[in-house]
Structure formats: structure tokens, C-alpha cells
Amino acid sequence: MKKQIAVLDRLLEVVALFNDDMEQTLGAQGITQARAHLLWRLAGGPLTSALLAESMAVTPRNVTGLVDGLVAAGFVTREPHPTDRRASLVVLTKKGGAVVREMQEGQGKLAGLLFADLTDRQLGSLQKGLDHVAAVLRRELGR
């Protein structure tokens, strides 16, 4: 029991250190954690404010402010929605896309560090275990 907790402690510490590292790198470009979160959600393509708010689990009002800042800093633009004149699409600029790639590379690097010693089979088993835990937690949270 105690050993499991010690390992989890260490794991959480590693994740925190990684986040600090990333935050430091991004902070130098004027990107806060909340803004980075939003940019990350755009990696798969443009989204409306409503979809951003939902996927970030945050209010629409909040998204307005974050997008305002990101537009001013040149990381995203607001484009008219092709079919719904109420809505607009938030789109990554070239500069914003570079930031997202940078975050993806950082994550890839961490994954390499963490799992360097695991075989493909062990990785698969770990993935399955995590799937299970995620399912348990989601049930507990009623999602």
C-alpha cells in the first residue's frame, strides 16, 4: 500500500515538473496555462467558442476572454462560420500552429522518457490498465 502511494507521489511530481517546464517555455512567449489549454484544443482543427467552452469545461464567457488575448497576440483568428451567422470559428495562425507543435513535441519527449524501458507488450498492458481506471473514475464522476 505504502509503496503504491510513494510511486503515485513520484508520478504526480513528474507530471508537475513537466507542466512547470512547459509553462516556463510557453510563458516566455506570453502564453499562460489557460491559453495553452485552448490552443491545445485547436490541434484537431478550428472550433466554435461553444465547442471550445464545452471541451474545456469552462463557461463561454471565459472563452471570449481567452480568445481575445490570443487574437491580440497573433496566435489565433476569428473566422466567420460558413453556415451559422451567429457563430464564429477560432482558427490557429501559423504562429499558433507552431506553439501547438512545440507542445506536442514536449509531450512526445516526456512519453519517451517515461516509457523508454517498456516493451510494446507492457505498454499495451499499461494502456489497458489506464483505460480501466479512467472508466472507473468517469463512472464515479457521473460522466
Add this chain to the structure above:
Amino acid sequence: MKKQIAVLDRLLEVVALFNDDMEQTLGAQGITQARAHLLWRLAGGPLTSALLAESMAVTPRNVTGLVDGLVAAGFVTREPHPTDRRASLVVLTKKGGAVVREMQEGQGKLAGLLFADLTDRQLGSLQKGLDHVAAVLRRELGR
């Protein structure tokens, strides 16, 4: 490579779900993330504001505000420092201690879920790997 990243994604999701769960539980008692962080630091015993600020990587002014809120809500008290009349000690109340225990139990539960299938030896190996990663990240951060 891709598989490693997928597993890390899942791992980060699990940690986020756990944090959401904990935040929801604590939020119902009026405890925010920042306040929970401070309470967590007191698990090992009373600390001065200066030590709290250092261990939380936050300014002393910030600690003042958090402690104010926690005192008002009855989770901690300020006690005079036995030898330094400038300083005061932040001490958990019975109510605050119960919250810390609740957090510890939550963490123990997550550790159990995550590592249920690992043998003691596998746990040891994982711990060693995490130690290595933590060291690498610390070096990178210059800490």
C-alpha cells in the same frame, strides 16, 4: 512512439479525472485547489508563512490571503511562533486535519486502482524509472 504518446495521454487524463473528482469533493466544503494545496503542505505539521510560500512556490502575500480564508472557514489557526515574535505558525484544526486525511485516502484509492496489477518488484522498477525521469526534468529546470 505513437503508442507511448497514447499511453501518456491516457495517464494525464486519469490524473486530470482524479483531480476533478477531488476538486468536486473539496469544493463542496468551500475548499479551492489553492487552499487544498496549502492544507496538504501542513500534513507533516505546522509551518510558518515563509516556509509555506517557499514550499508552494508562491509569494508570501499569496499565503496571507489563503490562510485568511482558511482561518475564516475554520480549517487552520494562526499560532504564535515559540521563539520568533515576528513569525506565526499555521496549524491544522481538527476540521482541517479531517480534510487532509480525506485527501490522503483519495490518493491511496487512486494508487490502488492504478497499480493493482503490479507486483512489488514491478512497482520498484517503476519507481526507479520515475526517479530517473524526475531527475532529468529537474536538471532541465535547473532545480
Add this chain to the structure above:
DNA sequence: TATTGTTATACTCTATAACTATA
């Protein structure tokens, strides 16, 4: 009527700077 995104307002967390009491 319902939804999208905004303005208005308020609270928490955070930082810097200046100050008081004590070391």
C-alpha cells in the same frame, strides 16, 4: 423559443512594491 457570443459585474489566485515589527 433556443442558441451563439457578447457586455456587465464579482470573486479567487497570483504578483510586485512599500511598510511595520522584530531579529
Add this chain to the structure above:
DNA sequence: TATAGTTATAGAGTATAACAATA
């Protein structure tokens, strides 16, 4: 002089509520 903790002030992130434009 230096340190511990505070007050003063400001900025970012977040929430709720009310509103205009559009669906």
C-alpha cells in the same frame, strides 16, 4: 541590516446574469 508578515494595488482566470443577433 535583514527577515516575517502585512497592506495596497493590479492583472489573469473563472462564474453568473442579462442582452442582441440569429437559428
